[in-house]
Amino acid sequence: MRHLPIILLAACAAPMQTLHVTNRSNRTIEQLYVFPTGSTDRGASRGTLAPNASTDVRVRQGNVEVYAVSAKLQVDEHTRDRPSASQDLEIKGPAEVVFYDLGQAPPGLERPGVFGIAFTLPKPKPAEPEPPQE
Numbered sequence: 001m002r003h004l005p006i007i008l009l010a011a012c013a014a015p016m017q018t019l020h021v022t023n024r025s026n027r028t029i030e031q032l033y034v035f036p037t038g039s040t041d042r043g044a045s046r047g048t049l050a051p052n053a054s055t056d057v058r059v060r061q062g063n064v065e066v067y068a069v070s071a072k073l074q075v076d077e078h079t080r081d082r083p084s085a086s087q088d089l090e091i092k093g094p095a096e097v098v099f100y101d102l103g104q105a106p107p108g109l110e111r112p113g114v115f116g117i118a119f120t121l122p123k124p125k126p127a128e129p130e131p132p133q134e
Contacts, residue, residue: 014061017091021046022054024100025119027071027083037063037088049099063090066097066117076124083119 023029029049033042034057046057049068067086075081085099095113100106102118109116 016058017061018094019057019059019064019066019091020054020094020096021049021057021066022096022098023049023051023068024098024104024106025070026051026101027073029068029099030071030082031069032057033067034059034064035067036060037065039065042067059091061091061093063088065089066115068099068117068119070119073121075122079122079125081122083121085117085119087115087117089115 019034021032021034028051031045032047032049032055033045035042047055049055065086065088068084070083070085072080072082087097089095089097093113095115097115097117098106098109099117099119102120105116105118108114
């Protein structure tokens with residue numbers, strides 16, 4: 001009888017890490033996704049995140065994409081937008097992700113293991129000048 005080697009896949013799987021996600025924008029993050037880089041399936045949203053709130057997400061060590069969709073905002077009288085932000089990260093150990101609005105970076109983003117991801121907000125269109133009165 002021939003014996004085949006037993007492969008233990010559980011021993012080969014990448015270890016799990018904690019990704020601490022914080023919202024430093026002034027809007028609620030309505031959808032938060034963390035998924036393997038290159039995947040076409042984001043999976044289910046990890047939930048919402050109020051301004052200045054944070055949550056922990058368990059992820060496999062390796063390359064992941066973090067993607068957030070902000071609450072809708074009123075840009076000007078005729079324009080609304082739902083900003084989103086994303087970044088590919090290489091997770092080697094416990095890490096922190098901080099979402100913020102571009103130009104309003106909070107302190108501490110330069111620490112090792114901290115990734116800052118900025119929402120780019122649209123600028124309001126300049127008001128059209130009034131036609132000259134005759």
